[in-house]
Amino acid sequence: MRMLSEQVVAAxxxxxxxxxxWQYLVVLALQGFFVGAFLPVVSPPLALSVAVVxxxxxxxxxxxxxxxxxxxxxxxRVALEAAEAFVLLGLLAVSAVVASWLGVxxxxxxxxxxxxLFGYFVGSLAGELxxxxxxxxxxxxxxxxxxxxxxxPSLLLPYSWRHVRRLWSxxxxxxxxx
Numbered sequence: 001m002r003m004l005s006e007q008v009v010a011a012x013x014x015x016x017x018x019x020x021x022w023q024y025l026v027v028l029a030l031q032g033f034f035v036g037a038f039l040p041v042v043s044p045p046l047a048l049s050v051a052v053v054x055x056x057x058x059x060x061x062x063x064x065x066x067x068x069x070x071x072x073x074x075x076x077r078v079a080l081e082a083a084e085a086f087v088l089l090g091l092l093a094v095s096a097v098v099a100s101w102l103g104v105x106x107x108x109x110x111x112x113x114x115x116x117l118f119g120y121f122v123g124s125l126a127g128e129l130x131x132x133x134x135x136x137x138x139x140x141x142x143x144x145x146x147x148x149x150x151x152x153p154s155l156l157l158p159y160s161w162r163h164v165r166r167l168w169s170x171x172x173x174x175x176x177x178x
Contacts, residue, residue, distance in 0.1 A: 006141060009148050016153045017132070023155040024125045031118045038111035050112050051119035058123025059130070061088075066131035069150040070143050077150065 061084060071077045092113075099109040136144065 006144075009141070009144055013136075013144075013148045013151070016148070016151050019153050020128070020151075020155055021125075024121065027155065028118070028121050028125070031114065031121055034114040035118045038114050041107055041111040042115065047112055047115040051115040051122075054116035054119025055123035055126070056119075058120035058125075059127035060123070062124040062127025063131050066128060066135070066147075069147045070139075071150075072146065074150075 065081070065084070068077050068080055071080075095113070096109065136147065139147065
């Protein structure tokens with residue numbers, strides 16, 4: 001692996017981090033709309049506690065996600081990220097089943113879920129920024145380079161279109177002719 005200068009690593013990190021920050025702000029604004037729209041439906045103490053739990057979960061998972069970006073084995077990193085996504089989806093499914101079992105009206109469930117998701121996104125942003133502020137500068141240059149390489153420039157689309165096209169063409173080349 002060719003070593004990049006510290007200035008190049010810092011410039012690429014700044015570009016990716018700025019793009020991710022804007023996307024976090026857009027996602028928070030959209031989720032904030034739902035939080036505001038559901039304000040008349042929620043119990044404020046319960047909604048606040050759900051948002052605090054979501055913030056803690058988001059921050060913790062973001063911290064772990066940032067640590068995963070230091071892994072050399074990309075397959076291991078992708079497997080762990082997929083496992084995180086499945087666990088989160090499972091948690092949502094279980095919460096929906098429990099809410100249904102307890103007889104919580106759907107509108108109230110959705111309202112409190114919007115607070116949990118808002119907290120999750122706030123925690124994810126805080127965890128990502130906090131990890132970079134506390135840990136990134138302490139890393140050896142080689143690990144900083146690996147981190148920047150593994151940091152997706154987008155929250156919404158973790159892979160660039162060029163990367164997806166390259167994977168698609170590679171999979172088409174490997175298919176045997178019939």
